[in-house]
Amino acid sequence: MSTMSLPIVSTCSVAGCSYNHDHDCHAAAITITGTTSSCGTYVEEAxxxxVDATAQVGACHRAECVHNTSLECGAESVEIGPGADVADCLTYSAG
Incomplete structure (x- = not known):
């Protein structure tokens, strides 16, 4: 998988994140971590x-997700929003 084919963050509803500008994530790439599919790139707004681009999913540590192959996300796009944590991958689906 090349960086050109990484899934984009289609929407982010975490209003308190430094990377969220009008529900659009502007981190270069995010990482999904933890036992709750949390967005490891979340930074409380200071x-x-x-960057001036839409974020992509750089890595996913949730190997049991149906979209995960070799710790890479294969979903077309992901949604980030409040879940078990302040910022979670809402596209996560246990396989």
Missing amino acids: AKAG
């Missing part, structure tokens, strides 16, 4: 951060 100042606006990020």
Whole structure:
């Protein structure tokens, strides 16, 4: 999988994240971590951060997700929002 084919973060409803600008994630890439599919890139808003592009999923540590192959996300896109944590991958689905 090349970086050109990484899934995008289609929407982010975590209003308190530094990378979230109008429900669009502007981190270069995010990492999904933990036992609750949390967005490991979440940073509580201190100042606006990020790049002038839509974020992609760089890595996913949730090997049991149906979209995960070799710790890479194969979903077309993902949604990030409040779940068990402040910022979770809402596209996560246990396989």
